[in-house]
Amino acid sequence: MASHRLERIDGLIQRELSLLIAHKVKDQRIQQASVSVTKVSTTQDLKQATVYVSIFGDDEEKKQVLAALAKAAGFLRSEIGKILKTHSTPALIFKLDDSVEYGMHIDNILKGLHESGQVSAQLPSEDDF
Numbered sequence: 001m002a003s004h005r006l007e008r009i010d011g012l013i014q015r016e017l018s019l020l021i022a023h024k025v026k027d028q029r030i031q032q033a034s035v036s037v038t039k040v041s042t043t044q045d046l047k048q049a050t051v052y053v054s055i056f057g058d059d060e061e062k063k064q065v066l067a068a069l070a071k072a073a074g075f076l077r078s079e080i081g082k083i084l085k086t087h088s089t090p091a092l093i094f095k096l097d098d099s100v101e102y103g104m105h106i107d108n109i110l111k112g113l114h115e116s117g118q119v120s121a122q123l124p125s126e127d128d129f
Contacts (some may be wrong), residue, residue, distance in 0.1 A: 014040040
């Protein structure tokens with residue numbers, strides 16, 4: 001039962017953080033970057049929430065955006081606290097999620113192999129998923 005509750009809380013935090021980052025955070029480093037919240041994982045005691053974000057840009061931009069998010073964590077936590085109907089609001093810890101970039105990299109490798117004739121099997125299209 002508790003895991004279902006945590007899943008709902010994680011989903012709510014993810015959705016609200018996405019909106020807050022896009023519309024309320026004033027830091028230029030965040031506004032100029034393409035940031036998306038890919039996953040939130042909250043501890044059982046609701047003291048911490050690890051927020052996985054995907055940031056498109058070079059390594060320096062990613063580092064700067066993560067620093068800006070860490071700086072805005074207090075503001076974001078207070079805004080989440082206004083929405084979340086729990087006794088405590090979890091501290092937000094931001095981590096980089098590079099799975100989207102990794103998937104795109106693998107996709108490009110497979111397309112290159114297919115185009116060069118090294119792979120004879122038909123690659124699945126997006127409709128296959």
